[in-house]
Amino acid sequence: MLSHSSRRSLAIALTVVAAGWMGLIFYLSSLSGDDTSRIFDADAIYWLGGGLSYTVHVLLYSVLAALIQCALWGWNRGPSARWVISVVTFSLLYAITDEYHQSFVGGRAATVTDVFVDTLAAAAAAGALWVVITPEPRSKPV
Numbered sequence: 001m002l003s004h005s006s007r008r009s010l011a012i013a014l015t016v017v018a019a020g021w022m023g024l025i026f027y028l029s030s031l032s033g034d035d036t037s038r039i040f041d042a043d044a045i046y047w048l049g050g051g052l053s054y055t056v057h058v059l060l061y062s063v064l065a066a067l068i069q070c071a072l073w074g075w076n077r078g079p080s081a082r083w084v085i086s087v088v089t090f091s092l093l094y095a096i097t098d099e100y101h102q103s104f105v106g107g108r109a110a111t112v113t114d115v116f117v118d119t120l121a122a123a124a125a126a127g128a129l130w131v132v133i134t135p136e137p138r139s140k141p142v
Helices: 004-030 033-039 042-048 051-075 081-102 112-133
Strands: none
Touching: 004 051, 004 081, 051 081, 051 112, 081 112
16 A cells, blocks of 8 residues: 555656646647648558547546546545546547647647547547456445
């Protein structure tokens, strides 16, 4: 079991990493359409086809949800279903602001589909993490 100061340090570190991850998402959304095509390998784009964008969205928002959820658990002494709901709600709001921001970038467009994919990825990651981390209820002896 971690001491209070170790737990607090871990919570701070996870919060900083989650904020940094949000910065990465913001940065990637700031890239023009031409810049994004230069980042990804032509073979990867061909292999994934139109799914590359969704693959990136799923990866970014799954990791974001996991980082935020772990940070919340660090600050609030453990897993709870309410934190899963909070993480999904926060991810939804961040996805909306991210798409709005992206609408001002040349060669990019904001779509409701991207917000849906982001939120679904966050919900799946947060839910899966909660199921994995939450101990099974022990049955009472009969």
